Amino acid sequence: MRISVNVAMSIDGKIASSLREQLVISGPSDFDRVDSLRAECDAIMVGVGTVLADDPKLLVHNDELSSRRQESGMSAHPARIIIDSNGRTPDDAQVLGEGARTFIVLSENVKKERVTELENSGATIIISGEDRVDIENAMGSFEDFGIENILVEGGGELIFTLVQKELIEELTAYISPMIIGGKDAPTLVDGEGFVDNFPRFSLVEVKRLDEGVMLRLKKENK
Numbered sequence: 041m042r043i044s045v046n047v048a049m050s051i052d053g054k055i056a057s058s059l060r061e062q063l064v065i066s067g068p069s070d071f072d073r074v075d076s077l078r079a080e081c082d083a084i085m086v087g088v089g090t091v092l093a094d095d096p097k098l099l100v101h102n103d104e105l106s107s108r109r110q111e112s113g114m115s116a117h118p119a120r121i122i123i124d125s126n127g128r129t130p131d132d133a134q135v136l137g138e139g140a141r142t143f144i145v146l147s148e149n150v151k152k153e154r155v156t157e158l159e160n161s162g163a164t165i166i167i168s169g170e171d172r173v174d175i176e177n178a179m180g181s182f183e184d185f186g187i188e189n190i191l192v193e194g195g196g197e198l199i200f201t202l203v204q205k206e207l208i209e210e211l212t213a214y215i216s217p218m219i220i221g222g223k224d225a226p227t228l229v230d231g232e233g234f235v236d237n238f239p240r241f242s243l244v245e246v247k248r249l250d251e252g253v254m255l256r257l258k259k260e261n262k
C-alpha cells in the first residue's frame with residue numbers, strides 16, 4: 041500500500057478559510073499537476089469533513105488522462121474513499137455520483153439503516169474501527185479491491201492521523217503566496233498536533249508553479 045498526500049495551502053499553512061468553504065488557492069498549472077496525480081492513483085481519499093465542506097466530485101478532469109487509464113486496463117477514474125465514522129456523508133453528495141466507484145469507510149457505530157441508505161446511494165461500505173474509523177485496519181479491505189496506490193486530498197484532520205501513524209510515503213504541497221489567517225481556519229495538519237517527536241519529511245523537489253511553489257517531500261528514512 042502506498043499513500044501520498046497532496047494539498048494546496050497558503051503561506052501561513054491554511055488549506056481553507058475559517059468559513060471552511062472551498063477556496064481557490066492554486067492556479068491552472070497546479071490543477072493540471074493534481075489531475076495527473078489523480079490519474080496515476082487507484083483511489084482518492086478524503087475525510088468526511090472535506091465532503092461536507094467542499095462537496096467534491098474527485099474525478100479526473102482531463103479526458104486524455106482518463107482514456108490513457110482505460111487503455112492500460114484501469115477504470116476511467118480512480119475510486120473514491122471517504123473516511124466517515126458516523127455515516128455523515130450526505131446521500132446526495134457529488135462524490136457518490138457517476139463516474140467512479142465510491143467506498144465509504146464507516147465505524148461499527150453506524151446503525152444498519154444508515155449503512156443501507158448509503159449503499160442505496162451507490163456507495164460500497166467498509167466497516168473498520170469501533171467508534172472512529174481505523175484506517176490501518178481498512179488497508180486490507182482496500183487491497184482486496186485492488187487498491188494499492190492512494191492519493192489523499194485532505195483535510196487536515198485526516199492528514200493528522202496519517203502523519204501520526206506514519207502512513208504517508210510522499211507529500212506534495214502547493215504553497216500560494218497568499219495569507220488566509222484565522223486561528224480556526226483548517227491547516228495542512230490539524231488534529232491534536234504534536235508536542236514532541238515532531239514528524240519530519242525529506243525535501244526532494246522544489247518547483248516554481250503558477251504564482252507559488254510546489255514542494256515534494258518523502259518519508260524520512262529512520
Ligand SMILES: NC(=O)c1ccc[n+]([C@@H]2O[C@H](COP(=O)([O-])OP(=O)(O)OC[C@H]3O[C@@H](n4cnc5c(N)ncnc54)[C@H](OP(=O)(O)O)[C@@H]3O)[C@@H](O)[C@H]2O)c1
Pocket residue numbers: 046047048049054055056057059060061062063065086087088089090091093094123124125126128172173174175193194195196197198199201226230
Ligand atoms: N486546500 C486543499 O488542498 C484542501 C483539500 C481538502 C480539504 N480542504 C479543506 O479542509 C477542510 C476540511 O478538513 P477537516 O480537517 O475539517 O476534515 P477532514 O480531514 O476532511 O475530515 C475529518 C473527519 O474525518 C472523520 N474521521 C473518521 N475517522 C478518522 C480518523 N481516523 N482520523 C481522522 N479523521 C477521521 C472525522 O469525522 P467523524 O468523526 O464524523 O468520522 C473527522 O472529523 C475544509 O475546509 C476543506 O475546504 C482543503
